[in-house]
């Protein structure tokens with residue numbers, strides 16, 4: 510029976526492994542193969558004089574990245590990976606890889622990201638690349654676990670919708686029988702409706718679609734968003750939940766992914782400490798004004814240069830709070846004492862924005878008024894407004910970009926590295 514390569518030890522005695530041929534070296538009398546599965550790499554050594562005809566024939570024919578099934582005794586071998594090697598009694602080629610490979614898995618020459626993404630299945634065979642997605646999986650597990658322990662209900666909301674969530678034009682239209690429809694840019698309206706449904710605490714981890722013509726290292730046209738909504742909570746309460754969610758995720762990854770972290774050569778995987786600084790928007794603008802060349806004033810968006818400048822000053826995760834109401838969507842709750850600012854926040858990593866959230870307007874008439882103020886038509890939001898007429902609790906929530914969370918956690922250069930098959934303006938295949 511096949512055993513995972515990392516479990517193979519000299520004590521295993523006779524073992525059978527299946528995997529990909531990582532490297533081939535022929536030293537005349539000895540042929541060495543490195544065989545890799547997702548758990549590790551093992552050396553398979555064939556002494557040509559002693560090996561059977563069948564084994565020799567396969568060994569001669571096999572190419573790099575072919576799938577093989579190999580069985581034989583395991584011996585201690587200090588110089589080999591993991592301190593052991595296998596001398597095969599059988600060596601079966603399960604699936605022969607053609608040559609040349611479209612991408613070098615051993616990565617002697619680093620490939621361009623585009624080349625890597627074109628042959629993503631091969632790129633993912635690299636232990637270092639695979640580690641990113643093992644960590645992503647662990648992070649999603651930690652978040653799911655966190656939400657369940659905190660009493661959240663996991664929801665799935667439609668991705669095909671009739672109207673924009675936040676207004677604006679960043680929607681992909683799709684052909685939906687004889688109607689106009691779009692891919693949803695955020696579960697925002699649905700998660701708020703779930704508050705009217707009495708669910709009190711909901712979360713969703715799912716795709717969001719944004720038809721933005723960005724060509725940057727942090728924007729995708731299809732991203733994964735981690736969304737929550739909580740009833741009877743204000744912005745301050747959901748910020749604390751966000752802080753805990755981030756720290757819990759880092760802690761879990763740190764605990765359970767030490768091999769993957771080592772594979773990525775992250776020397777100092779630091780778990781962020783709470784509380785994250787709450788920086789008022791007005792102060793963030795003042796910091797940016799001093800540090801960046803382009804003009805920036807109160808009321809402006811915080812662009813990439815400002816984001817980086819403020820991040821440098823802050824040094825770790827931090828919140829930007831108390832945003833001008835005019836810069837935020839209609840659903841953000843203005844302060845009673847000063848409606849020109851609202852109870853919205855962004856969670857920032859020193860490199861970029863990770864999450865946006867707010868306490869929401871829960872009064873129907875105030876919401877209609879705010880929708881109008883943004884130049885939108887309340888009639889096209891009727892399905893969303895209806896629940897606000899029949900008992901809507903106060904509520905707050907946030908959306909956290911999963912891809913950016915992994916990008917910043919692992920110090921990757923480009924958000925595409927944190928996504929299996931990224932979708933951007935130029936990339937639709939594979």
Ligand code: AMO
Nearest residue numbers: 695697719728729732863864865866906907908910
């Ligand atoms: P926002 O639009 O700020 O807020 O999105 C929340 C977070 O999602 C991630 N994100 C993206 N990541 C990669 N590429 C993109 N194009 C992209 N767009 C967004 C970011 C961002 O911080 N409805 C609100 C959330 C709420 O208030 O609950 C919303 O969608 O990390």
